[in-house]
Amino acid sequence: VNEQVLEADLTYVDGRLRPGIQVAVRAGMIEAVGPLGLRATRRLRDAALVPGCVSAHSHAFQRGLRGHAREIAGQAGNFWSWRDRMYALAEELDRDGVYTLSRLAFRELRAAGVTTVGEFHYLRHASSERDYGLDGAVLDAARDARIRIVLLPAYYRTGGIAQPLTGAQLRFATADPDEYWQSWERLAAGADGSLARLGAAVHSVRAASAEEVATMRSEAARRGLVCHMHVEEQPREVEDCRAAYGRTPMQLILENHYDGERFTAVHATQTPAAELTQLAASGGGVCVCPTTEAHLGDGIPDAAIAAPGDWLSLGTDANARISMLDEMRWLEYGQRLGQRSRDVFGGPERTWAERVLDIGTAGGAAALGLPAGRIRAGAYADLVALDLSHPTLSGAADPLGAWLTGGDERAILGTAVAGEWEGLPAD
Ligand SMILES: [Zn+2]
Numbered sequence: 001v002n003e004q005v006l007e008a009d010l011t012y013v014d015g016r017l018r019p020g021i022q023v024a025v026r027a028g029m030i031e032a033v034g035p036l037g038l039r040a041t042r043r044l045r046d047a048a049l050v051p052g053c054v055s056a057h058s059h060a061f062q063r064g065l066r067g068h069a070r071e072i073a074g075q076a077g078n079f080w081s082w083r084d085r086m087y088a089l090a091e092e093l094d095r096d097g098v099y100t101l102s103r104l105a106f107r108e109l110r111a112a113g114v115t116t117v118g119e120f121h122y123l124r125h126a127s128s129e130r131d132y133g134l135d136g137a138v139l140d141a142a143r144d145a146r147i148r149i150v151l152l153p154a155y156y157r158t159g160g161i162a163q164p165l166t167g168a169q170l171r172f173a174t175a176d177p178d179e180y181w182q183s184w185e186r187l188a189a190g191a192d193g194s195l196a197r198l199g200a201a202v203h204s205v206r207a208a209s210a211e212e213v214a215t216m217r218s219e220a221a222r223r224g225l226v227c228h229m230h231v232e233e234q235p236r237e238v239e240d241c242r243a244a245y246g247r248t249p250m251q252l253i254l255e256n257h258y259d260g261e262r263f264t265a266v267h268a269t270q271t272p273a274a275e276l277t278q279l280a281a282s283g284g285g286v287c288v289c290p291t292t293e294a295h296l297g298d299g300i301p302d303a304a305i306a307a308p309g310d311w312l313s314l315g316t317d318a319n320a321r322i323s324m325l326d327e328m329r330w331l332e333y334g335q336r337l338g339q340r341s342r343d344v345f346g347g348p349e350r351t352w353a354e355r356v357l358d359i360g361t362a363g364g365a366a367a368l369g370l371p372a373g374r375i376r377a378g379a380y381a382d383l384v385a386l387d388l389s390h391p392t393l394s395g396a397a398d399p400l401g402a403w404l405t406g407g408d409e410r411a412i413l414g415t416a417v418a419g420e421w422e423g424l425p426a427d
Helices: 060-065 079-092 095-111 135-145 167-172 177-190 210-222 235-245 249-255 273-281 290-295 324-339 352-368 399-406
Strands: 003-013 016-019 022-026 029-034 042-051 053-058 114-121 148-155 196-198 200-202 226-231 262-267 285-288 312-314 383-387 412-417 420-422
Touching: 003 029, 042 352, 042 399, 053 095, 053 312, 053 324, 053 352, 060 079, 060 095, 079 167, 095 114, 095 135, 095 412, 114 135, 114 352, 114 412, 135 148, 135 177, 135 196, 148 177, 148 226, 177 196, 177 210, 200 210, 210 226, 210 249, 226 249, 226 352, 235 249, 249 262, 249 273, 273 285, 285 352, 290 324, 312 324, 312 352, 324 352, 324 399, 352 399
Parallel strands: 003 042, 053 114, 114 148, 148 196, 148 200, 200 226, 226 262, 262 285, 285 312
Antiparallel strands: 003 016, 003 022, 022 029, 042 383, 383 412, 412 420
């Protein structure tokens, strides 16, 4: 397993499925890609090799809400009533509960072709004391589920702008940036650097003052870490922020840019076009979570989201549905419905399917600061093998378009993380 030469009928290289490509893997990394003229140790017949998907935004424990967050008949549910249900779950989970739900979510992610998860981690305490008793459970679950993880511990000090924490929020609490970075160091010491790494996160403007957001972002940049934050998922967050600061959450973000900063705004559902463009121009990114945003009734991001560039990523977020294929499909379909047009993410050079596959793979890796998401030398050997003979794909002139339009996880033959395959028959 340490050294292998893979050869599928088609391999996704430089943004396109190509024949005649071999992929040489050594010690978990891709060493060379091309018509290498080597003896293939693994010939994947009737198969296509694509990069493993990256869910750049997940809350694994929210997997426990699936089938339990039913709204009360006759009462209109909304994001905030869903949040109450999520808080009730957060309050009842102990370390074993967090581990079990996280492992379940991570196994489902891997089976869905996700080889890296960006876990936005805010449920940190096993009690209302700041014990950080749940911090290790998520890393343990990722290791046991054999999925690559970038853990993004979240800064969380207020329960709404300038509001004290109450109830379940006490399980998310951070006292101040110093305590945050101490807890970060403890987590980093326990993370096996090969499959688990750490980034930074601020939960949202609801959970930190404008000054704390700035302090956290500049320190993350100084440490060379990616920094993620929920931004403008719901109109109420935008209104509350404007009332408190005279500007929107995205405007607060855009006021400052830090050297070397790799900032990702999660959702940006309510963000106007000009500010999305400005964020992208400053090197920032947006992570869209289409099935969660649909499930919670958040809305559809502005059409400017489809602008070219390597600034978009996708997340499975609440994990009510775990399918990166659906996230990729609904990124495109949401815009089609909103704009009443087709091929929104396509262009003269690329099909929409190629572009959204890049967003679901390389875009996520960029948001998490990892050499992944592309089949090229120097990247992690994190791969998905697709069955081109599966009835949902067979005979298609454009197998990628067929997979993204009418395919599903049944066409996944196997997945590799650091070159270790699951699902493929032994050679
Ligand atoms: Zn989230």
